[in-house]
Amino acid sequence: MTALTAAPANQLAVANPWSMVPPLGNLDAYISAANRLPMLSAEDEQKFARRLRDNNDLEAAGALILSHLRLVVSISRQYLGYGLPHGDLIQEGNVGLMKAVRRFDPDQGVRLVSYAMHWIKAEIHEYILKNWRMVKVATTKAQRKLFFNLRSLKQGFKADAAAQDASASHRDTLSESEVDRMASQLNVKREEVLEMETRLSGGDVVLDPGPADDGDEGFGPIAYLADAGMEPTAQLESRERDRLSSDGISTALDALDERSRRIVEERWLKVNDDGSGGMTLHELAAVYGVSAERIRQIEVAAMKKMRKSLAEYA
Known part of the structure; x- marks a missing residue:
């Protein structure tokens, strides 16, 4: 493959612009x-940009991209504090650079470096927001602005507070005045500052942690957040109970003779005004002029007949 030359020093040959990119896996060599x-001169940049725009010249696009790879490396270093791999940040920044090169208009009177910075940062921002945590912490424009500015402003507030009071430097939360200042500086609502502060200070919680190291089931929010009542089997059982307790009971009572039905209703289906249960065996025995034991026998036989009717109904 033809190697990329650098003569003159300020111009990129474009026969094979990617030949200087080192093998994958070595980030230091790539940087x-x-x-x-x-770097390209302004004249060469204009020439390559026009070749790309007018002729869709991919070699010209490669020259524009290669000459700005150092810009991506520089910008990506600003986002190392989010704990994401530097190589991934550079990769996403390169995607933004390629988008910028494709959309760059050489007749606008600006250098590609100024135009590309927006696209590089936008792509890195999107990658960070998607991968910083399992749950996306910023969705609206105001939340995105807070996410990328809250920590730096907070550090500045702590430095100012420490200059006045040494104990203030150990305070992690924002004071009321700091919340107001941050909302004013970023042109967002005070409530949005407090919401983002809460999100950033928290962490992800695994809903279902799975088995623990000792083999026991891990305990997580899934254990108490799940609504067992919405489980399909539980819903079917609930509907069946409701059906049996209404239509099923009525059908079973219709199968009884008048005396057996009244005994069951008075004993189990009626509630007095004071909340107490229905008639006792002795009270029913007095009504029918028989012994309490006879009333109990009739009740047992009626219940047996009702259970058979309910089984048939189900």
């Missing part, structure tokens, strides 16, 4: 190579 690539 070193990107920083060694010469």
